[in-house]
Amino acid sequence: MMSDMVDARGLSCPQPVMLTMEKIKKVKKGEIAILVDTDTSKENVSRAATSQGWKVKGVNQDGTGYRIMIAKK
């Protein structure tokens, strides 16, 4: 199954976290890939996901930004 995806590249605070939270509320569990392009967004999204009981499974370099994988069973 394709994992859900949030593209927050180029968006400034608090959009990346807002989009992530919306997606988390919508899918409730599973895997989400979030694309961000700044370290601030990477930290904020990871912190927000953790606070919602999701696990940050991995952060990979993706072009000039990052691809954050979060998951919840």
Next chain:
Amino acid sequence: MRRMIRKFFASRWGIISVGAFIGVFAPLLQKWGNPGNMGICVACFERDIAGALGFHRAAVVQYMRPEIIGFVLGALIAAYLFKEFRPRAGSAPIVRFVLGAFAMIGALVFLGCPWRAMLRLAGGDWNAIFGILGLVGGIWIGTLFLRGGYNLGRAEKTHTSVGWLLPLIMLGFLVLMLLYPQVEGQDKSGILFYSIKGPGVMHAPLFIALGVGLAVGILAQRSRFCTMGAFRDLILFRQTHLFSGVVALVVVAFITNLILKQFHPGFANQPVAHTMSLWNFVGMVLAGLAFALAGGCPGRQLFLAGEGDGDAAVFVLGMIVGAGFAHNFALASSPNGVGPHGIAAVIIGLVVCLFIGFTMRKKVA
């Protein structure tokens, strides 16, 4: 090592320690010469820079504040040290310019940015309570727009030089300051204007101010310290991360003020402040809303500009131009109260912010 530092500053103790650092050094800057409860004030200092350049000619507020220069250059240094310099621009720059200008006008009706509002509170200036309530109110209105889909669109990655322009402008300001240093009793040195009385003449020695500015710039870039984000995240997500930094700032600044005997509780006769509570409140509603719509407090915009964000740089320039308007059109307050046209400007600013908030709600692709 870099990884550990990175992790620390992203943690709760990281942001608390940065708030505490500012809480120690802002009152110290006041002791070393800066105006009362104005160890650091981003709005006031950018206004003083506008005065030093002659963008307005309010004689008492003309000084090229090295703290602001240090904020931007410190953030630039930190961004390069930690490989975070990301040149980017193109997310509604004109909107950011206008928001910056009105944020400045609102802040100058209150007489202080959110940083100074906290420092005023920590110095016992109870008028700040109305300003902070207004700030929170403005940010709350901003979160309603954010929930309704408000956004400024995406920025694009761009040339490195785009990200360097504001830091270079700041470097240029520093060079001007060194070329044309203040001459005792003179209101002009070369092309720069200086104050011979009022808050503009009160300042810490250049290299101390620059040093503290650089340190704050480095630490705040690392920790993403933001006074607007503190309240926004609390309201929007019930997140206390940034908020704990602001609380640390207020508590530590209060203790430092007590030690330095700079705590003077009361409403009347506070330094660079007026007692018109309603306009202290409404001025900061405007500033808070403008900061929320622009995504950062004035300090944060300087740090973002230092790490390559060209849109944040436009916001900063908007604030400096806004300061020109504020004093040329008699919008800024003084210890006597609001300026002759301050109230009209605040109302126009609120209307403009509402227009921006209501009309920029298209979902991003």
